[in-house]
Amino acid sequence: MFSEKMDLRLPGPVQVPKEIQRAMLQSFDSPMMDYRNPQFQEVLQQTIQKAKMIFQTENLVIPLTSSGASALEAAIVNTVGKNDTIILCVIGYFGEYLQKITNHIGCNVVRIEAEWGEVIDPEDVRKALKEHPEAKAVFATHCETSTSALNPIQEIAAIVKETDALFLVDAVSSIVGAPLYMDEWGIDIVATGGQKALMLPPGLALITVSEKGWNVIDQQDCPSFYFDLSAYRKSLDAGVGTPYTPNIALVSGLLEACNMIERGGGMEQEFKRHAALRDMTRAGVRALGVELLVADEAASPTLTAVKLEEADEFRKLMRETFHIALGGGLGKVKNKIVRLGHMGYTDAADILKMFAAIELGLRQSGHDVELGAGVAAAQKQWLENPNC
Amino acid sequence: MFSEKMDLRLPGPVQVPKEIQRAMLQSFDSPMMDYRNPQFQEVLQQTIQKAKMIFQTENLVIPLTSSGASALEAAIVNTVGKNDTIILCVIGYFGEYLQKITNHIGCNVVRIEAEWGEVIDPEDVRKALKEHPEAKAVFATHCETSTSALNPIQEIAAIVKETDALFLVDAVSSIVGAPLYMDEWGIDIVATGGQKALMLPPGLALITVSEKGWNVIDQQDCPSFYFDLSAYRKSLDAGVGTPYTPNIALVSGLLEACNMIERGGGMEQEFKRHAALRDMTRAGVRALGVELLVADEAASPTLTAVKLEEADEFRKLMRETFHIALGGGLGKVKNKIVRLGHMGYTDAADILKMFAAIELGLRQSGHDVELGAGVAAAQKQWLENPNC
Numbered sequence: 001m002f003s004e005k006m007d008l009r010l011p012g013p014v015q016v017p018k019e020i021q022r023a024m025l026q027s028f029d030s031p032m033m034d035y036r037n038p039q040f041q042e043v044l045q046q047t048i049q050k051a052k053m054i055f056q057t058e059n060l061v062i063p064l065t066s067s068g069a070s071a072l073e074a075a076i077v078n079t080v081g082k083n084d085t086i087i088l089c090v091i092g093y094f095g096e097y098l099q100k101i102t103n104h105i106g107c108n109v110v111r112i113e114a115e116w117g118e119v120i121d122p123e124d125v126r127k128a129l130k131e132h133p134e135a136k137a138v139f140a141t142h143c144e145t146s147t148s149a150l151n152p153i154q155e156i157a158a159i160v161k162e163t164d165a166l167f168l169v170d171a172v173s174s175i176v177g178a179p180l181y182m183d184e185w186g187i188d189i190v191a192t193g194g195q196k197a198l199m200l201p202p203g204l205a206l207i208t209v210s211e212k213g214w215n216v217i218d219q220q221d222c223p224s225f226y227f228d229l230s231a232y233r234k235s236l237d238a239g240v241g242t243p244y245t246p247n248i249a250l251v252s253g254l255l256e257a258c259n260m261i262e263r264g265g266g267m268e269q270e271f272k273r274h275a276a277l278r279d280m281t282r283a284g285v286r287a288l289g290v291e292l293l294v295a296d297e298a299a300s301p302t303l304t305a306v307k308l309e310e311a312d313e314f315r316k317l318m319r320e321t322f323h324i325a326l327g328g329g330l331g332k333v334k335n336k337i338v339r340l341g342h343m344g345y346t347d348a349a350d351i352l353k354m355f356a357a358i359e360l361g362l363r364q365s366g367h368d369v370e371l372g373a374g375v376a377a378a379q380k381q382w383l384e385n386p387n388c
Numbered sequence: 389m390f391s392e393k394m395d396l397r398l399p400g401p402v403q404v405p406k407e408i409q410r411a412m413l414q415s416f417d418s419p420m421m422d423y424r425n426p427q428f429q430e431v432l433q434q435t436i437q438k439a440k441m442i443f444q445t446e447n448l449v450i451p452l453t454s455s456g457a458s459a460l461e462a463a464i465v466n467t468v469g470k471n472d473t474i475i476l477c478v479i480g481y482f483g484e485y486l487q488k489i490t491n492h493i494g495c496n497v498v499r500i501e502a503e504w505g506e507v508i509d510p511e512d513v514r515k516a517l518k519e520h521p522e523a524k525a526v527f528a529t530h531c532e533t534s535t536s537a538l539n540p541i542q543e544i545a546a547i548v549k550e551t552d553a554l555f556l557v558d559a560v561s562s563i564v565g566a567p568l569y570m571d572e573w574g575i576d577i578v579a580t581g582g583q584k585a586l587m588l589p590p591g592l593a594l595i596t597v598s599e600k601g602w603n604v605i606d607q608q609d610c611p612s613f614y615f616d617l618s619a620y621r622k623s624l625d626a627g628v629g630t631p632y633t634p635n636i637a638l639v640s641g642l643l644e645a646c647n648m649i650e651r652g653g654g655m656e657q658e659f660k661r662h663a664a665l666r667d668m669t670r671a672g673v674r675a676l677g678v679e680l681l682v683a684d685e686a687a688s689p690t691l692t693a694v695k696l697e698e699a700d701e702f703r704k705l706m707r708e709t710f711h712i713a714l715g716g717g718l719g720k721v722k723n724k725i726v727r728l729g730h731m732g733y734t735d736a737a738d739i740l741k742m743f744a745a746i747e748l749g750l751r752q753s754g755h756d757v758e759l760g761a762g763v764a765a766a767q768k769q770w771l772e773n774p775n776c
Contacts, residue, residue, distance in 0.1 A: 001648055001651070002733075003651075004405065004406045005405070005733070017392060030418075321736075322735065322736065323735055323737060345390075347711055352744030352745060352748075353737055353738075353740060353741030357736075357737045360767055371763070371768060372759075372763045375740075375764075376760030379744065379747060
C-alpha cells in the first residue's frame, strides 16, 4: 500500500513544493520552452538577480547545469592549478571530497583538520597561511553534511581576507538554512546546489565569485571547458544567457524557490525558521537520551547527526514501517550515526512526526525510550520559539 | 512558504497516492485515451471485475461519472417512486440527505432515528417493517460521516432480508475501511464514491445491485435518464462500456486503487488497517481528556468525531500553523465537533503527527493538555496492534 509513501527527513534532497513542481512543469509541458527565446531569457535574468539574496551578495550568480559537486570543482579549477598550494579545512566526508578534487588536479594540499563532529579552529587557518604564504586559496565546507557541524566561516573569512589567498566556501548543505553573508564576510567564491534548502530536484549548481576572485580567474588557465567560469561571465554579462544549454526546468524552479522565500519573509526569516527547526530537533534528541554528534555552538540549522549503533538497520525500519527516510552515516561513521534532515520544505509538525515515529522505532529495536518524551521536548521548544 | 502544504486528516477527500496520480495522468497525457477504443474497454472491464471485492459481491458494479450523492439518488429513483413508502434510518446529516432526496421524489417516508453520535436499533427497523408492510425499501447510512457512527448494517440486513423490501446502503465513507459484505449480509444496493478510502479525487460514484434489486428495478419507471441503472446494465452486459462517456481518468485510477489494495494484502487487511488507525486515534483522544462523540462499539474505522467548543477556530489554527486539515461539524454540530479522518492513504506516523500538532494547537487555544500525552497513548496502542 505504502511502497511510494515517504517523508524525506534527509540531508537533501527534500520535498519539492507544489509551487516549484508547477513552475518546472510549465517550462516543459507543451510546447517545451526554448532557451533562446525571450520568455526564458527573462526567466533567467530574473533568476540571476533574485538568486543574489541566497548568497547575500551583489556578485554575479552563475547557474551551472550540473550537480553541486561540479561547483566545488569549478571553484578550484578556476583559481588553483597543478602544483599550486591550497589550504583545505577538512572536518568530514565532504572535506575529504575537496581533497579528492585537488588530488585529481595535482595541487599541493595543506590540510587543517578537526575530529568528525568538530569544527576548524580559525587560528589554525591563520597559522597555515603564515607558514604557506604561497597558498592561492583556502577552501572550507560551511555545513559538513556528513557530521552536521558548521564551520566558523565568518571568522575564517576575516583571516583569509587579510592575505592574497582566496577564500572558497562549499555551501551546498548550508545555503538558505544557515546564515551566510558573502559580501559582508568577504568570501571569494561560494559554491552550492539546488537540492537542499532551495527545495529543487537535483541537477542545478550555483556559483558566485567576488572581484578578488575574478582577478585571479582572469590570470588562470582553466583546464575545464564546460566549467570555465569566464565563459559564463562573458555570456551572462552580454545578456545572451548561459554559454551552454541551461537546465530550463530547474532555472524556472529556482526562480519560484526565490519567490517562495521572498513571500515567506525573506532570507532572515529562513535563517530563523531553520534555527527553530534545529532547536526542536536537538531538544527532542536530548529527551530520548540519544547522543548528539555536534556541540550546540557548531550545530547546523539544516541537519542534525545523532549517534546510534546499528543505525542502518534502524533507518530501514523507519522507512519500511513508518515511511520516513532518515540519512545514514558516510565514510568512517557509516552505520554509526543517523542524520535527521530539517531543511527546506519542512515544518514543525514534520519534526514532531519524525520524533513520534523515532520513539516507536527505537522501542522496536530494543531501546528503552519513554513514549512521547522526544515529542514533548520538541513541542516545548516550539512553544518557546514558534518560528517554524 | 507553506501556503500549499497540507496534510489531509479529513473525512475525505484524502491524499491521492502517486500510483493513482500516474494511472490517471497516463489516461490523458498525450494522446488522450479514447473511451471507445479497446485499450480503455480493457481497463473498464478489469476495473468492473476488480471492484467487486470492494463490495464483497458477485453483482455487477456500475461506475457512474458523477459524485457520491448521485449514487444515493440512483439507488432511490430506480427502486422507489412517488407515493411509495421508504423507511429511512437517520442518525445524522447524511441521513437527512436521504430525506431530502425522497422529499424531492415525493415518497412516503417512515423515519427511524437515533441521536447524533448514536446508531439505529435494528429492532426499530423490524417494527417499522411490520407497521408498514407496503414499504418498498429501507435505506441506511453505513458510516454516518457527520458523526463517525457506524450503523449495524449486518443486523439490519438480516431483518430486511426476510421481507419483500429492498435494503439500500450508503457506504460512501465506510467503503474499504469498515467491513461490508454485500452478498453474505444480503444487501440489495450499495452506493459509494471514490474520494474516501478508495483514494481517488472526487468525480466517480459506484453502485451495485442484487438480483432482488434488479427484479424491482425491472418493474420500475426511473424518472432519471442519466441515472437509469437498466441502461448501464444493458450496455455493460453487452460489453460496449458505459452508456455515456465515462470519467476515463477516474476509472483508470480506480483500477490502480484496486491493484494497490490487492498488493497491500486485500480487503481483510484494509479492514484491519483502518481498525488499527481508529484505535490509535481513539486512544490519543482519550489521553488528551477530550470527549469522543461515539461509543466504542459503534465507532467507524474511517473517521473519529471529537467534541470541542469553538471547533472551527481550532481547525483554522491547525491549518495555518501546522498545515493539517481536520474536518468540521455539519448541521447542528457545526463548530461543536472536530472530525479526524483516518481513511485511505494514511499511516500510523500520520496519526502520531496529527496528535503532536493537536496537542500544541490545544495549548495555543488555552486548553491544559499534557505535551506528548496523546502521542504516547496512540504509540502504546500501535505497539499493541501494529497493523497500520
